[in-house]
Every structure is written in structure tokens, then in C-alpha cells.
Amino acid sequence: MPLVNGGKIVDDSFVKLAVDTPLPEGGDILVPAERFFGEADVLLKRSGKVGVIWPNNRDIAELVPYLGKVAAVALVFPTFRDGRAYSQARLLRERYNYRGELRATGQVLRDQFVFMLRAGFDAFEVKKQADAEAFMQTAKRYSVFYQPTGDGRITALHRRMQLRHSEGVGT
Amino acid sequence: MYAYDEIDRTLVNERVSEFRDQVKRRLSGELTEDEFKILRLQNGVYLQLHAYMFRVAIPYGTLATNQMRALAHVARKYDRGYGHFTTRQNIQFNWIKLAELPDALEDLAKVGIHAMQTSGNNMRNVTSDQWAGVAPGEIEDPRIWSELIRQHTTLHPEFSFLPRKFKIAITASDHDRAAIKIHDIGLRLIKNEKGETGFEVLVGGGLGRTPFIAKTIKHFVHGRDILSYIEAILRVYNQYGRRDNIYKARIKILVHELGIEKFSREVEDEWQHIRNSSLQLDDEVIEDIRSRFTYPAYEKLPHMPDELRQAAADPDFEAWRKNSVAPHKVQGYSIVTISLKPTGGPPGDATAEQMDALADLADKYSFGEIRVGHEQNLALPHVAKRDLPALWKALDKLGLATPNVNLITDIIACPGLDYCSLANARSIPIAQELTRRFANHELANLIGRLHINISGCINACGHHHVGHIGILGVEKNGEEVYQITIGGRADENAALGTLIGPGVKFDEVADVVEDIVEAYLALRERPEELFMDTVKRLGVEPFKERVYATR
Numbered sequence: 001m002p003l004v005n006g007g008k009i010v011d012d013s014f015v016k017l018a019v020d021t022p023l024p025e026g027g028d029i030l031v032p033a034e035r036f037f038g039e040a041d042v043l044l045k046r047s048g049k050v051g052v053i054w055p056n057n058r059d060i061a062e063l064v065p066y067l068g069k070v071a072a073v074a075l076v077f078p079t080f081r082d083g084r085a086y087s088q089a090r091l092l093r094e095r096y097n098y099r100g101e102l103r104a105t106g107q108v109l110r111d112q113f114v115f116m117l118r119a120g121f122d123a124f125e126v127k128k129q130a131d132a133e134a135f136m137q138t139a140k141r142y143s144v145f146y147q148p149t150g151d152g153r154i155t156a157l158h159r160r161m162q163l164r165h166s167e168g169v170g171t
Numbered sequence: 172m173y174a175y176d177e178i179d180r181t182l183v184n185e186r187v188s189e190f191r192d193q194v195k196r197r198l199s200g201e202l203t204e205d206e207f208k209i210l211r212l213q214n215g216v217y218l219q220l221h222a223y224m225f226r227v228a229i230p231y232g233t234l235a236t237n238q239m240r241a242l243a244h245v246a247r248k249y250d251r252g253y254g255h256f257t258t259r260q261n262i263q264f265n266w267i268k269l270a271e272l273p274d275a276l277e278d279l280a281k282v283g284i285h286a287m288q289t290s291g292n293n294m295r296n297v298t299s300d301q302w303a304g305v306a307p308g309e310i311e312d313p314r315i316w317s318e319l320i321r322q323h324t325t326l327h328p329e330f331s332f333l334p335r336k337f338k339i340a341i342t343a344s345d346h347d348r349a350a351i352k353i354h355d356i357g358l359r360l361i362k363n364e365k366g367e368t369g370f371e372v373l374v375g376g377g378l379g380r381t382p383f384i385a386k387t388i389k390h391f392v393h394g395r396d397i398l399s400y401i402e403a404i405l406r407v408y409n410q411y412g413r414r415d416n417i418y419k420a421r422i423k424i425l426v427h428e429l430g431i432e433k434f435s436r437e438v439e440d441e442w443q444h445i446r447n448s449s450l451q452l453d454d455e456v457i458e459d460i461r462s463r464f465t466y467p468a469y470e471k472l473p474h475m476p477d478e479l480r481q482a483a484a485d486p487d488f489e490a491w492r493k494n495s496v497a498p499h500k501v502q503g504y505s506i507v508t509i510s511l512k513p514t515g516g517p518p519g520d521a522t523a524e525q526m527d528a529l530a531d532l533a534d535k536y537s538f539g540e541i542r543v544g545h546e547q548n549l550a551l552p553h554v555a556k557r558d559l560p561a562l563w564k565a566l567d568k569l570g571l572a573t574p575n576v577n578l579i580t581d582i583i584a585c586p587g588l589d590y591c592s593l594a595n596a597r598s599i600p601i602a603q604e605l606t607r608r609f610a611n612h613e614l615a616n617l618i619g620r621l622h623i624n625i626s627g628c629i630n631a632c633g634h635h636h637v638g639h640i641g642i643l644g645v646e647k648n649g650e651e652v653y654q655i656t657i658g659g660r661a662d663e664n665a666a667l668g669t670l671i672g673p674g675v676k677f678d679e680v681a682d683v684v685e686d687i688v689e690a691y692l693a694l695r696e697r698p699e700e701l702f703m704d705t706v707k708r709l710g711v712e713p714f715k716e717r718v719y720a721t722r
């Protein structure tokens with residue numbers, strides 16, 4: 001499954017561990033939330049980076065004490081019609097000021113890229129190769145946004161205000 | 172009318188191009204039907220019994236004449252020459268071809284019409300009072316706020332994959348014509364003691380298999396905070412709404428399971444985090460939206476022009492005027508409701524020719540504006556009273572002057588088993604038969620205001636729970652069976668109807684309705700006591716006795 005990060009297809013440095021996979025010596029790891037909490041001290045002392053796979057039905061606020069210590073948070077879309085992780089993503093970015101990698105996993109199709117970018121995701125485990133290749137093109141599909149989110153894109157309402165003011169200056 | 176600017180147009184065009192790409196990927200097999208299903212539903216495309224059905228949004232029920240002509244064009248070019256106006260200010264086309272859909276959307280986009288979020292588990296078309304901006308006594312035009320919310324909910328990056336569909340309706344009059352109490356969020360525009368605009372916010376209304384009347388969650392939310400408050404409700408719902416069972420996924424179930432107090436606390440907590448954010452609307456932004464709604468340059472006209480005085484001698488004109496013409500906030504003008512319920516016709520249908528002709532009449536008599544109401548009728552919102560006789564003649568020629576607005580044949584019905592893949596029973600033929608039974612205008616007039624609502628399955632698209640008489644078609648042992656309720660209503664006193672007894676067969680439905688009506692005529696204390704009031708006074712029992720005495 002290709003990983004898109006920073007708009008490009010990249011090698012995934014993280015290895016996903018299940019609850020009972022033996023802990024590798026080094027290297028970057030993504031671990032399920034329950035394992036992370038069970039072994040946080042051990043995991044965070046290793047040399048590689050640690051990321052957490054966070055289920056979409058668990059309160060993201062529980063992760064807040066660790067946000068400065070983890071390198072990645074992977075949120076889950078069990079099917080693309082299950083949109084809970086969009087709320088978790090916005091909370092992480094906009095309320096808890098998380099600045100590390102925010103990864104979308106599960107059923108990720110190109111049709112969600114714009115929504116995900118706006119919600120604060122910057123890494124995407126894309127299900128289909130063709131969708132991953134189309135990432136940059138798809139991400140630029142929209143130039144108008146009605147809602148303010150943490151991504152900083154200017155909203156239509158405010159763009160209108162800017163236009164109005166610049167017109168005002170000219171006349 | 173709200174005028175789209177370049178920004179709105181760009182977004183609609185970008186959405187059309189995205190959908191074109193999605194259709195292309197489906198046709199090439201790149202997308203599975205399962206994947207495509209969710210994507211097409213985000214854009215109003217259902218797969219029905221015989222073909223794809225395409226639902227187009229008419230936000231808060233306002234249409235310009237060039238938009239109406241574009242709908243006629245779509246009906247003619249891509250469908251079978253007609254369209255069906257729905258209970259949520261949408262229009263549906265029933266025979267569309269998938270490969271042609273992007274072109275149809277592109278044609279509509281040219282006049283600022285789209286199908287975004289007319290289906291799917293997202294925030295649906297924002298609806299409002301079809302008399303917004305013209306109703307006497309209205310606090311202010313609710314469409315300004317409807318438009319702000321329409322923009323905010325369109326392609327929302329957090330709430331486009333909700334547990335289930337989510338509907339918002341707004342009213343600004345004492346008499347609720349927008350049925351806000353059967354919506355996921357209902358907003359009643361009010362003023363606070365300082366004269367500032369805000370909303371009483373209701374939540375958790377909805378019909379379907381578990382109907383609920385919405386409850387007040389907050390008595391006053393200031394207009395500048397309305398987007399953040401809605402966002403807070405949606406965020407709680409998106410995270411905690413049930414996703415394990417689609418019949419329990421609407422917000423009404425979450426509100427019911429948590430209780431309104433706990434639910435409102437959750438929303439309040441969330442709201443405190445986000446109310447002082449960029450979601451807050453400053454006056455300038457609100458005024459900018461307001462400035463793009465234009466209003467007609469009304470003339471100073473007499474209350475009772477000669478033309479109207481003379482036409483009053485014609486009993487046919489008077490019959491129509493009495494139930495189709497309503498007072499306007501400006502003297503000398505009227506609001507004219509156009510019945511899409513001809514005797515023997517499917518409720519809510521209009522042909523392409525009727526749509527075009529109506530657009531011409533609206534240009535001539537209504538400052539180029541048409542409205543769509545949830546009762547599946549249309550309205551011309553600014554007709555000079557002196558023009559009423561001429562307008563009536565023109566409508567009559569088009570088959571659009573049936574004098575039955577708010578009478579027993581002004582029936583709301585879903586498409587039912589004639590079109591819909593979810594339906595268990597037919598709705599349209601029941602409605603057609605009832606319009607024939609009560610075709611006599613004197614009889615209908617004698618009965619007075621009486622709303623019949625018909626749904627062909629438990630999903631309740633025909634709003635049967637809130638019909639004065641509600642008819643629900645179900646399937647029992649391979650047969651269509653109809654359950655009859657009475658006493659429902661969808662207005663400011665919204666209530667769910669009560670079942671009168673065991674279901675009846677298809678052929679018996681019209682007889683049962685006749686029995687109920689006869690019982691009412693015999694039981695009412697005086698002619699002014701409406702059906703609703705008699706049911707309220709006496710309860711279901713006497714009607715039940717009458718219906719089942721001989722069955």
C-alpha cells in the first residue's frame with residue numbers, strides 16, 4: 001500500500017506492530033493504542049521513532065499527555081464512509097496543537113484527499129496505486145472552501161471581504 | 172434572490188468536474204459499485220427500481236426563472252419530460268442515464284444549481300419557509316441564515332461522512348411552514364431582549380421507523396454564534412452517533428439515548444471550545460450575504476384593485492383565490508401557491524412545458540422568482556393583486572390552477588413502489604385515487620383544511636407520521652397493507668399521529684379515508700372546527716369505531 005507524505009509517494013519508515021508482535025531492536029514503529037499505553041516507557045526509550053495507531057471510537061484526549069513524545073498518529077477509516085477520524089484529526093491539530101505526522105489509514109481513496117488535508121492529515125496510506133499517483137492533482141481539485149479549519153486556507157466568506165476591501169481602496 | 176458570485180460558481184464547477192471524474196472511474200471499472208455508491212450519493216444519485224434517480228437541490232426553496240428553465244431543460248434532454256418536487260425543496264428526475272449525468276450537472280451549474288449533498292450521510296440541502304422574505308409578520312428573512320449555513324455545510328471537511336443523513340430547516344415566522352420540528356436541527360429565528368437576531372435551536376426531530384419531535388436544546392443562540400453551535404452539535408454527533416445499525420444512526424436516537432440534558436451538556440462543552448473562533452460571524456460578513464439577496468422594487472398599489480373586485484363575480488376564480496392566494500407583507504401584492512396536485516395526478520410532478528411556462532409567468536407576474544414548498548407545491552411570491560385574474564387564467568390553461576391548496580386532495584406522497592427500491596407498497600396510486608374520490612370542490616371545501624401524507628415504506632419520505640391523516644404502506648405476507656394514523660401535524664404544534672387500528676388492503680384505503688372524513692363531518696361541533704381540532708377534542712376512538720364497525 002503506497003504511502004503519500006508531503007504530497008509524494010515515499011517509503012514508509014514505520015513498521016506496524018500488532019499487540020503481540022515482538023518489539024524490534026531499532027527502527028520506527030507504529031503501535032496500537034492499547035499496547036502504547038501498556039509499554040509507553042519502554043517504547044519511548046528505544047532509538048527509533050514511535051507512532052500510535054488510534055482507534056476511531058476512543059477519545060483522542062487520552063493521547064494528549066504523549067503528543068510531544070510521539071512522532072506519528074495514525075487515525076483509522078475502517079471504511080471510507082466512517083468519518084469519525086476527521087473529528088479526531090481536527091481536534092489533534094486545532095485543539096491540542098499536535099504538529100507531528102498525522103496519518104490516514106484504512107480505506108483511503110482519492111475522493112477523501114481534500115477533506116483529509118483540510119482536517120489536518122499530512123500522510124496517507126492510500127489503498128490504490130492509481131489514487132496515490134493522482135495525489136497532487138486531486139489535492140488541487142478545489143480552490144474554494146467555505147469552512148475555516150486549522151489548515152489555514154482562506155474561506156469564501158473572508159475572501160469576499162478581502163475583495164470588497166480591495167475594491168473599496170481602488171474607488 | 173441570492174446571486175452566486177464567482178467564488179460560488181467556481182466551487183460548483185469544481186464539484187462537477189470531480190463528479191465527472193468519479194463517473195468516468197466507475198464506467199472504466201476503476202471504482203467498484205460499492206465505492207461509487209457512496210460517491211454518487213454525495214451528489215444526489217440513487218439507483219432505483221428502473222433507473223438512476225437524480226436529486227437536485229433548491230436551497231431554501233428559492234428559484235430564479237432561468238434556473239426553472241434549466242430544470243425543464245434537464246427534464247426534456249436527459250429525462251422523460253418531467254420532474255418531481257420533493258418534501259425537502261429538491262427536484263428529482265427518475266430516468267437519468269449515468270453516462271449523461273455529468274453533462275446534466277454542467278448544464279445546471281451554468282445557472283448556479285447543483286446536487287451536492289442531496290443524498291448520502293452528510294448535511295443535506297438546508298430548507299426554509301417557502302414564503303421567506305414575503306410573509307407578513309416575519310421577523311426577518313431566514314434565507315440570509317439559510318445561505319450562510321448552506322455555504323458552511325457544503326463539502327464540509329469534517330462532516331461529510333456522518334453516521335447518517337442530517338437535515339437542517341429554518342423558520343422566521345410564528346407559523347412554521349418549514350416543519351422544523353421534524354428535522355435533525357430546527358432553527359426558529361427570534362430576537363433577544365436587545366433586539367439582536369438569534370435562534371431557538373431544536374435537535375433530534377425526524378420520522379422514519381422511530382419518529383421523534385425535535386426538542387429544544389438551547390433557547391437562544393446569537394446569530395454570530397450559529398455556525399459554531401451547529402458545528403458543536405455535529406461534532407458530538409459525528410463521534411458518538413451510532414454506526415452499528417443504520418436504523419439507529421440518526422441524531423434523534425443519540426439524543427434519545429443520552430437524554431436531552433446530557434446531550435446538551437456535551438454540545439455546550441464542545442461549543443465553549445470553538446465559539447470564539449473563526450466560526451464567529453462578524454456583522455460585515457452577515458451583511459455581505461444579506462446584500463446579495465435582492466428584493467423586487469414593489470409599486471405602491473391599492474389593497475383592493477378593480478381587477479380583483481370584478482373577478483370576484485367568477486365563482487371558479489374565487490374558489491381558486493380563496494385557497495391559493497395568501498397575504499403578502501407589501502400592500503397590493505399576494506403570494507400565490509401553485510398546486511401540483513391535479514385530480515388523478517402524482518403529487519409534486521411538473522412537466523418540462525409546465526416548468527417553462529411557469530418561468531414565463533414568474534417573469535411576467537412575480538419579478539422572476541419562484542418558490543418550492545415542502546408540501547410539494549410551488550409558489551409565486553410577489554404577484555400584484557391586480558394581476559391575479561390574468562395569472563389564474565394562464566395557470567388554468569397549464570393545468571396548474573387546481574383549487575385545492577391545503578384541502579384534502581393537496582396530498583404529500585413519496586414515489587413509493589412505482590419508482591423506489593426501498594418501498595414496500597405503492598403511494599402514488601393511493602394519492603391518485605383519493606384525489607378522484609374528493610374531486611368535488613364543494614365537498615373538499617366543506618371538509619376544510621386536511622392534510623393527507625402517504626409513505627410507501629417505514630422510511631417515511633411522505634411524512635405520514637405528521638399527516639392529519641397518515642397512510643403508511645407496508646408489506647405483509649407478500650401483500651401491500653396500509654396503516655392509517657390520525658392527528659399528526661408538522662407545524663409549530665408538531666405531533667405524531669396515532670394508529671387507528673389494524674392495517675387495510677390497497678383497495679380499501681380510499682374507503683377508509685372516506686369513513687374517517689364522514690365521521691369527522693358528523694362529529695365536528697361547527698363547520699369551523701378543523702379535522703385536527705376534532706381529533707384533538709375526541710381522540711382516536713370515535714374514528715376507529717366508524718372505520719372498523721363494518722370491517
